[in-house]
Amino acid sequence: MTTDREAIKHARTLKLSLQAAIDLGEITSREQLLNLAAGCGLTVTRNGKGYAGFRCESGKRLRVHFNFGGHPVRISKERKSRKSTLGGTWIYALTAQSQDGTRKACYVGQTVNLRKRFRDHFMRPRPGYSSFALVEWAALEKVDIRVTVLSWIVGGQSIRTRFEGYWISLASQAGFETPDVHRWGNLPASDNPIGQPKIWPTADIVAASIPLAIAATEKLDFYPLFSNEELSELDSGGQLDLHLGLAETPDHIVFF
8 A cells, every 4th residue: 555655755756757858858748748647647637827737646746837838937936935025824734533534633723834833743742732632632543643734824913813713613614623722723713715615625635635744854845725815826636746956945835
């Protein structure tokens, strides 16, 4: 059975191979790219102007960039620089499910530094704070905790907090237990959740989630499933974009 780590490695290898072929001029058209991707067992999830997103048979997602049609190539560093000038936060979920599938628990949080926050959850859980109650819940059930980046929210702190509260309410409505929510999740919910789903998007979240242990210890680029801006550019089908060769940033996170 393929593990998450093996699936990520496989997706990363395919990403590197396809992107290198594009950059070297071995792939010169969108049609050629899609045919080659199909031959590799990839399913198209996004067919943008200067990029294409694919899903591996394992469910992991990858994205490649090109300039076949004369559109400017979108450079990762420029996207990072632009994003860093805006006030915003990442909203993410930590989830766990009992082995028999009858119970599930969730923690929803927000951060400006995903990788650091995931490391804190994984390596430095503190009794009475944050996700500690979920860590205990998962330990009792003998299951792993998985992480999904839910949304990128731009706006003042009150707006960010209300969107976080909105996602907490979605989790509760979907039947998740929220251990110690009175300590971390007693937040107002937005009554105008622009760009967010009306219900907890189970299928998207399951497909995009990865073990917290991997998110905390490996250098991965995360993308949100939703946002309250630039909706037409978001790939709601997946969040893990396996970029290689990017310049190191404080948290190695790049938003497209």
